[in-house]
Amino acid sequence: MDRVRGAIFSSLGERVPEARVLDLFAGSGALGIEALSRGAASATFVEHLGPTAGLIRKNLQSTRLDRLPTTVQQMDAFRFLDLYVEEEGFDLIFADPPYLKDTRPSAGDVTNLADNLLSHPNMPKALGVEGLLILECERRQPLPSLTPSTSSIPWEILSDRNYGESRILILRRAS
Numbered sequence: 001m002d003r004v005r006g007a008i009f010s011s012l013g014e015r016v017p018e019a020r021v022l023d024l025f026a027g028s029g030a031l032g033i034e035a036l037s038r039g040a041a042s043a044t045f046v047e048h049l050g051p052t053a054g055l056i057r058k059n060l061q062s063t064r065l066d067r068l069p070t071t072v073q074q075m076d077a078f079r080f081l082d083l084y085v086e087e088e089g090f091d092l093i094f095a096d097p098p099y100l101k102d103t104r105p106s107a108g109d110v111t112n113l114a115d116n117l118l119s120h121p122n123m124p125k126a127l128g129v130e131g132l133l134i135l136e137c138e139r140r141q142p143l144p145s146l147t148p149s150t151s152s153i154p155w156e157i158l159s160d161r162n163y164g165e166s167r168i169l170i171l172r173r174a175s
Contacts, residue, residue: 004163005034008134011159011170012092015132016040019091022126024077024117029056031094031134032070033063040092042069046080081122089128099138114138118145118155124173132158133171141167 008031009016017039023032024046032043047053053074060066073080077097097113114137117123127133133155137143139162146155146169154174161168 001030004136004166004168005030007161007163008168009034009038012132012134015092020088020128022046022090022093024080024093024095025097025113026056026072026094027052027096029059029072031096032056033059033065035092035094036065036068036070037063044071044073044090046073046075046077048074048076050074078116078120081120081126085122085125089126089131091128091131093126093131093133095133096136100141112141112143114141115143115145118143118171127173131172133169135169135171137167137169139165139167143169146171 016035019035019040021032021035021040021043023029023043026032026045026047029045029047032045036043045053045056047056053072056072057066060070060072073084077095095114095117097117100112114135117135123133146157155171156174157169157171159168159170
């Protein structure tokens with residue numbers, strides 16, 4: 001994970017200082033905290049599990065980054081997008097949804113949270129005009145929302161790299 005995080009921030013370079021950051025499916029908050037430590041102006045962390053949201057708060061305190069403008073929202077990422085999309089949007093959105101998982105193994109149904117995120121109608125609105133979405137997903141995971149013939153929301157892929165079983169995409173709204 002450290003190697004992947006290093007590669008992400010190396011790719012972002014000077015886009016991080018003064019950025020308004022949203023960390024969806026935040027987990028421990030590592031990506032948002034890294035952005036704050038590199039000069040981001042603010043960060044909003046969205047994590048639906050209570051104990052994990054508490055861990056983000058603890059990590060912010062232990063790094064002393066809780067003194068910066070930060071918010072930890074304990075809620076589902078899709079609910080957050082439904083309710084709290086800001087008018088000017090975020091400069092950087094980090095999203096690391098759980099990889100494909102069976103919802104009904106007997107029927108073979110799976111929930112593709114990464115693709116659901118890409119196709120969410122408020123996702124492009126959550127990005128500022130020059131904003132970037134940094135999406136981590138499983139390397140072999142299908143992302144139909146990025147296929148021009150099936151996509152209802154146009155995304156431009158700026159970077160698409162694999163690190164072991166992880167795939168990191170850097171995207172922006174297509175013009």
